[in-house]
Amino acid sequence: ISIDVNKKGIAISPMLYGAFFEDINSGADGGLYAELVQNRSFEFPDGLQSWDISAIGNDKVEFSVEDKGSISSKNPHYLRVQVNKIDKGVKIVNYGYNGITIKSGESYRLSLYARTPNNKINTIIATIEDDNGKIGAKVEVKGITNAWKQYELTFKAANTISDGQLVIKVAKEGILDLDMVSLFPQKTWKNRKNGLRYDIAKLIADLKPAFLRFPGGCIVEGRTMATAYRWKNTIGDISERPTIENLWGYYQSFGLGFYEYFQFCEDIGAEPVPVINCGMACQARNGDMIDLNRLDEYIQDALDLIEFANGDVNTKWGFVRAKLGHPKPFNLKFIAIGNEQWGTDYYIRYEKFYDAIKKKYPNIKVIFAAGPAPSGKIFDDAWTWAKTTKKADIIDEHYYMALEWFLMNTDRYSTYDRKGPKVFVGEYAAHGLGRRNNLEAALAEAAYLLGLEKNSDVVLMASYAPLLAKQYATQWEPTLIKFNNEMAYATPNYYVQKIFNENKGKYILPITLKTTSSNKSADITGMVGLGTWITEAEFKDFKVIDNKTRRTLFADNFKDSYGKWQIVRGMWNIENGIFSQTSNAENCYAVAGDSNWSNYTIQVKARKVSGN
Ligand code: AHR
Incomplete structure (x- = not known):
């Protein structure tokens, strides 16, 4: 190998690693967004999901989720608890996101809206406790009247509770209404009130990403347009952000919204790269789309987003941003x-989006999706x-492939x-056996990143x-990152990203590789060479009988029931055109079809691993 240090090759993109x-x-709600109460405003279709109301003794209690006269028309539901007879009291419990964790000595902030329409329940007691009744923290909310009012209390945890719940105790007869019940650690990223969980945010910040693409992914698309992501629903007071189901099957509060995303990008020095719905729901899930004559509203959303990020305080959306606390533009x-x-x-x-954006904001780089x-x-x-149209500054390519695909495609962009x-x-991401994060996958990604x-x-x-x-x-x-309620940690794949980003060069130096040997293994029975695509029909022409002539198959295009590529690993035997998986799984890979193998399409790359 010779490296010419006197010649500068191409410059390495300074924003390659984001x-x-x-x-x-559960990346946002229950994750990066530090809120500890799930379904805090009773908006989930099962209004009491994650909640439980019960009598401690022989109390008589009725409860319901109401929707008339709430604190916000965008979040119309609230909880009504009516205690008809008091004995040992009534418990209103929230189980958080698979439990609530608090740490001894750390401070927390409980905030809730409450009222007592018949002016009877003026005090409630909130505790964070575990199943055995061990109490981590206790606060009293006093002075509740018959009008809605927000109560906010900060307290220090006396004990660590790792798998706890928020318990609100009512010890009097009467009616109590509750809404937007929220519990946050005081220590969040940059100690912001509606903030991000510190340990997860820190791991992301430590990657020093040159940019942050957000908020998705499929959640931007939604299964239907009714559940598509609309950025305007995600800013302002949290009580004004409607809860909807996201495409991954759970509910999003939008507590982590576009203002918070921009703010986080600024904090960590990442260029914001927002993704906006294009008037189409998820095609892979047969989602619906907006008629062209109604698309203007969505295009306006995009234009308003740019104004929200970049407009000065005299513009409509620049003013909104300033009111939220950021008069300076975010420089999108x-x-x-x-x-x-x-x-x-x-x-x-x-x-249509492209034309409208370029007309108003010619310098904004518009990213086109390649599927x-x-x-x-x-x-x-x-x-x-x-x-052909020359209407894309940047094209967004996505792929989740086998490790070998990454290894065999390091030169993908050279042409x-x-x-x-x-x-x-x-x-x-490189998907290996069991789709696990491990060194093998991380190394395949590292090779590809080169x-x-x-x-x-x-x-x-x-x-x-x-x-x-x-x-x-x-x-x-x-x-890249795993977490539960107590801790967050990074994977080998995370460290590949970090190492590459931290050690990024400025230029590529030209390298020449001289070799005398030729790689004969690429020649498979004269029919296909290493990496050559063959069709299913051609594949059947293989006459491979014994162990000597086993092939490593590197296959693509097996559709699973979700219309995605699914990757499994295994040794494949090909006999008279029939191929079957053997138990010996060493060094051989294939891409599989649906779970019972009854339905698949096949296109393979084949290469020989043994035999003549
Ligand atoms: O990253 C997971 C999902 O993969 C994304 O939401 C989607 O864009 C892709 O299909």
Whole structure:
């Protein structure tokens, strides 16, 4: 190998290594967003999810979730508890996000809206305690009247409670209404009131991401347009942020909203890269879309978002930002239209967004989505459309592939057009056996990142996905950071990101590799070479009979029932065109179809690992 240190090759993109945050795996509510009470404003369809109301003794109690006369029309529900007969008292319990953890000596802030319509229940007692009745902290809320009022109390925990609950005790007969019951650690990231969980935020900050892509991912799309992410629902007082179901099957409070995202980006020196709904719900889940004649409202959302981030205080949305506490603009430079969308329906919508944004904000870089797989028609069509129309500054590619795919594709971008749009690898991760975070996957990603660096005249930005996963609340593995209610820790894949980012060079130095041997293993029975794509029909032409001629299969395009690629590992035997998985799983990989193997399509890359 010779390296020419006197010649500067291409410059390495200074913003190559970023992060992507999505509320998946309880990443926001129950995760990065430090709120400890779940369903704090009783808006979940089961209004009492995560709540329990019971008599301690022979008390007589009735309760209901009401929706008339609440504190906010955006969050219309609240809890009514009517104690008809008092004995030992009534308990109103919230179980948090799989329990509530508080630490001895640390301070917490309880805030709630309360009223007692018949003016009887003027005092309640709140404790954080475990199942055995061990109390970590206790506060009294006094002076409750018949009008809604917000009560806020800060207290220090006397004991650590690792799997606790918030218990509100009522010891009198009467009616009590409660809404927006919230419990936060005092210590949050930058000690903000509606803040982020310190340990998770710190791990993200320590990555020093050059940019932060947010808030998703599929949650931007929603399963239907009714549950699509709309940024205007996520700013202002938390009582004005409606709760909706997110695409990953749980409810989001939007307590972590666009103001908080921008603020966090500023804190950690990351360029904000917001993703906005393009008027289409999740295509992979057959979501619906907005008619073109109603799209203006969504385009306006995008324009208003740019004004919210960059407008001065005399603009409508710049004023809103200033009122929220940030008169200085956030200096937004990028906006992504859609997440994983494709085809003509997307192109027509995207183009309308693009034209409107460029007309008003020509300097904003608009990011176009290439869809959810690194090869095939969706990607090719997207690139063709973008290159022909010249209406994309950056193209967002996503891929979750086998480790070997990463190892075999380190040169993926060497053939990309240097004069076309730049690439943003907005989501990627190497998926190995069991989709675990481990050194093997981390090394495959590391090798691939070298390929991105070498081609970073084309690849501007890249972010691993997803970022966070909560124990027992995970929909998607692997991720960079794991956490539960007590702790957060980083994976080997996280350290790859960190090491690469911290040691990023400025230029690539030209390298020449001279070798005398030729790699014969690429030649498989004269039919396909290493890495050559073959069709299913051609695949059946393989006459492979004994152990000697086993092949390593590296297959792509097996569709699972979600329309995604699923990756498994195993030794594959091919006999007279029939292939079957053997128990010997060493060094061989394949991509699998649905769980019972009855339904799949196949396109394989094959290479020989043994035999002549
Ligand atoms: O990162 C997990 C999901 O993968 C994202 O929400 C989506 O964009 C992709 O399909």
